[in-house]
Amino acid sequence: MSELIHKLGIDWKLLIAQAVNFVVLLWLLKKFLYGPVLELLRKRREDIKEGAQNAEKIAQELRQIEQRRAAELERVKKEAEIIIQEAKQAAKARGEELINQTEAKIAGLIAEAKRHLEEERIKMMDQAGKDVKELVFMVAEKVLEEQLPKDIHEKFVEEAVRRLKK
């Protein structure tokens, strides 16, 4: 046995040295290579997972916002339609009112004008009546030459004028 150990060159000191070498190597690799790289990989995996979750959340929120926006738009459209409708009605009503007013005014003016004309006519007729009365009076005076008393004479004239007016 010791012959074999000697032939193989087994030396406890070397054996221990190699074992210590390996343990030191293991410790150093763990500290500087495996540990940091594994930590980094784990962190990256977590980051990616979180990122994916966030992206999903954002997409969902975006969808909600989009829906809300669409609903809002729909509401505003309806409101605008109502407002336009009301404005149209108001404008129409106002227009009709204006037209009515104008028509009334015109009618008023026409009536006024008619009334004026009537007055003018009556005045003229009066004047004409007076003039005719005087004329008739004068003619009658001339014709009758004071043969009738004055009051009867006037009565005649008036009667004549009245008849004329008719």
Place this chain on the structure above:
Amino acid sequence: MHISLAAEHIFSIGVFSVTNTLLMAWLAMGVLIAFALVVHRVLKPLPESGVQNFAEAVVDGAVSFIESAVGSRKDAERFFPVVATIFFFVLVSNWMGIFPGVGSIGFHEATEHGEVFAPLFRSANSDVNMTLALAIVAVATTHIMGVAAIGFFKHAGKFINFSNPILFFVGLLELVGEVAKMVSFSFRLFGNIFAGEILLTVIAFLVPYIAPLPFLGLELFVGFMQALVFAMLTLVFLTIATAEHH
């Protein structure tokens, strides 16, 4: 041509004798530590360097591979450091053993057998001290993790069990099995790499040009396979040791 099973003595630090295989182990460690430090320095949340991409790919690939073997990411990350370190250390030292100059640069040394050639560098795993040390660390780790996972008494109960005679003898066999594990671990790796070294030396001695090329390729493959086998067996033993029943 002189072939020695034992690693050659190169120099001494005090009473401590440094062999060429220990030197190579230090070099392999140096390469891995340098890589780890470079990665540690360039590590950013968003990778900016090829080194980081490479390190991430290697680490994540290894953890995923272990995960596919043990089933859970938690266990995979627990076993990963020791399994990966075994794999990378064995792989790097095996491949460094194929470098030109390893086994050929050296000096002549006077010994009791006369003057012999002692190479300055020799593949770290062509020394039983190295492979046995790895095997002991690997098996010790399985026991430490076993105790940590299921408790000392439960774990020890797998080996020393007086509840009935059958379990008692099974426990004894398990104890023998633990020693056999170490021996098979160490001699498998040692045998493969040592044989590869000798194969390359012999081929290079017979036909120095062209002919060694296929064998170099073969040794690259063997170096990778042995690293993988050592690491995977360690993983299997770790899984068994941390399980309640076996």
